[in-house]
Amino acid sequence: MGPAAQVRWGPVVPLGPMPDPLDRAVPALVLPPTPRRVPDVSTEPPSALTPPEGAGLSAVMGTCFAGTRSSIGPQPERGAREMTEKYATTDAGAPVPSFEHSLTVGPDGPILLQDHYLIEQMANFNRERIPERQPHAKGGGAFGSFEVTNDVSQYTKAAFLQPGIKTEMVARFSTVAGERGSPDTWRDPRGFALKFYTSEGNFDMVGNNTPVFFVRDPMKFQNFIRSQKRMAANNLRDHNMQWDFWTLVPESAHQVTYLMGDRGIPKTWRNMNGYSSHTYSWLNPDGELFWVKYHFKTDQGIDYLTQEDADRLAGEDGDYHQRDLYNSIEDGDFPSWTLHVQIMPFEDARTYRFNPFDLTKVWPHSDYPLHEVGRMTLNRNVVDYHAQIEQAAFEPNNIVAGTGLSPDKMLLARGFSYSDAHRHRLGVNYKQIPVNEPKVEVNAYSKDGAMRIRNATDPVYAPNSMGGPEADPARAAEVHWTSDGDMVRTAYTLRPDDDDWGQAGTLVREVMDDAARDRLVRNVIGHVSDGVKEPVLSRVFEYWRNVDPDLGKKIEEGVRAELA
Template sequence: MSKCPFVTMTTTAGVPVADNQNSQTAGARGPVLMQDYQLMEKMAHFNRERVPERVVHAKGAGAFGKFTVTGDISRYTVAKLFGKVGNQCEVFARFSTVAGEQGSADTARDPRGFALKFYTEEGNWDMVGNNTPVFFVRDPLKFSDFIHSQKRHPATGLRDNTMQWDFWSLSPESLHQVTTLFSDRGIPADYRHMNGYSSHTYSLWNANGERYWVKWHFKTLQGIKTLTDAEAAKIASTDLDFHRRDLHDAIARGEFPQWKVQVQIMPEREADTYAINPFDLTKVWPHKDYPPMDVGVLELNRNPQNYFAEVEQAAFEPGNTPPGMGVSPDKMLQARILSYPDAHRYRIGINYAALSVNKPHCPVHTYHRDGQTRFDGNYDGAVNYQPNSFDGPADNAAYKEPPLRVDGDADRYDHRAGNDDYTQAGNLYRLMNADQQAQLIGNLAGALAPVPRFIQIRQIAHFYRADPDYGSRVAAALGVAMAEVSI
């Protein structure tokens, strides 16, 4: 790729773009403003770039099961599901790779989607997470750019390491996730032997109107198992659907996978003074500050009867939160609240929520009517507006969420200014044993080898800032002298 003269970026209407790095938020921590037409345009366009498979997480597998409450968190939430130990609800889970298309190999080095739909008595609760606790970007304005860098080169139609590392080396906030991805945990052995995380910060609220910030963890009870690059390549040469097959066959044999469900909980006010931004998707909350608490067990015990109807048409929305649960000012989460249902409306139609796999297991009373692929009675002749005088469903203030405190001027805040993108990545490196560090360095060197030297040097500087040993060892593996690296 050769460098070109500077050209001012514009919107599709030709309006010059002043800042393509930061979403417009109320205060530096958010939430994101709906008036940010530039963000809305990027996300809406991004959702419509592929037909008909998902733009991301296209290749996946799913199964049904149950969730059982084992720990009491009723003091934090009024959600009926968590009202007492022993409560249960049905669940649908979908696991997936992120960047690959439908026909790609299951064993690619890639994060894994970990999406769950809990069919609670108060409506669906959708948990849309990954098998890693962090992500590559913290501002949603950069999400489509990130995915483009992981997809295919516009000229060759091929996956391109230069695109990937060019973006990552220019986005230091990605370092924590990059370190995770290229570690020994970068390729799960199968979906049963990996953890899941909400990654995002969500919220809970109780009967007193008190809000708590929460991160969800799903720890595999089968134990962690992973693949090396060589093992993954060998499997891919004979079975592109290895992970999908493994999940289906294990359940068919009666070997039902389980995950221990845990939460980290932070009182609302502590977010103001905590050492890191608790809504930053590139950061974890250290367990010493907020120890995980056991809350339940997730079990998958039933395979889909039809893959297309129940897996391909499954639609998850992070905005689906029953009373007592909610979202947070996490900028990426706020954008996904818009982006996910928008993608579903485009991909599988406006009435996607009424499809069997997505339909709640409790009564539904809305004023949504008509639209493409309306396949039920369309509420017959029931009144279709509100307020009305004909006993139609009405809003109920009893379910009102406590108000969210918002402070700050509307602006495009530089999410990189004053942000420490290196400490947690360095901590992760230092937690690894010698073998894990060696695997990390080898995986990174292999992926960076075909990349132009100036990008290698730029990325090495990030590794070095996280930990001098980390950067020096990658440099040595690539044959780059540290004297060439500007620290």
């Protein structure tokens, strides 16, 4: 804007007789009173408008736009910029010629394909986005450390779980169903994924903020996630679709009770626990095997948002949880979690009253109490969200000596599905991305593939007689268990206490207090009243009566009243 121009603030004048409800003050440009002279094509000689014969394109363009650049005077000088010794480069390291102007034929001419920096910028921009995670797309995280404070060496030989050991790690928290742009405060389970950079390789725990899950067989997982996302026709999330799935899959009751209760919307990521949910295994130095569940208890205390507060925050700040974590760490208020484990002797699993590998069940603390192990503290924010969080790849198959998986069907399936998802999103060499690299020396026989970073060296095959790396069963110390039987497609073998409603009912009657039960009822009534139709509606009432008769009665009465 030229020096002779002025900026005046005033209301927009409506174009029609009806006032515009969106009227507000906007800058109105007031030009100098003396207009510039515009050539009159009827009186000016041809030479004033026509370039000389043989003139180039720049001359033509200069004539066509003569006066336009100068009509508001020269461009204002930019304010003094902070001096720096860093100068921008292209991705190839060459100096950048300009951030503001493309290479053109004359000031007003067309751009040139040889403007390599412009081409690089446009091409890179078109490829900035990578496929988002299928579930757990919206999330954030930070770096920190884990320090062992109690001795559990009699149960595991894992080096990072020995007394006094401190291990660097990274954490990522997320919602399950929401896309990358969705609000942090939707009612949804929260992902709780951890990667420990141990002295024996990376160890990952891919958990949630609840100790159970919706399904126990991986055949149901894909369809479960689809039921929580969007309809094919209108691309909208749909409560009727969600309850249709849940009520047809009774094993979901325990997790749905958690979801519709206070833990369905944690106040912040700092105010929620993290659980392995799955049963894992530990191996001690004597070769003894134990089954374990991991519990990361927040040191900030459990806290939650009401549905009303969550809805308000979804509109005011969709990144509320991510902002809270980042700002807390920036302010030096480092969040921490204390790790406890439940430990089951190997042989107990054969005869325990329900299947200990059922992902929809918890182990009662009266049977298998918590043992404190250590503390996880997040104390360093990321400097590049995309490189360090969006490209972070967590997977249950990242285990170290002294740890292992279990016969949990969902866990074994996740061992494949997570690594396969990373290969799709990030490429086959995703473990060479810095945030995913182990701190130990890597001597792998994998080679080539897209975006290969680590150099392959001969020999590139095994076995070989050329001094290549050798397998070491003793150091690997794999966890083993025995299984036999015919190949079948069937559910787990039923045990005396294997039912889908019992633990959900216990959660309602013995864990929740009166106020928590009232909030659960209100949350379910509000959710079901918003779009759930017959015949699903009647199944919803039956579902909750199976969890607890009194609870089911209150929910049905409340929904009927809302829909009346």
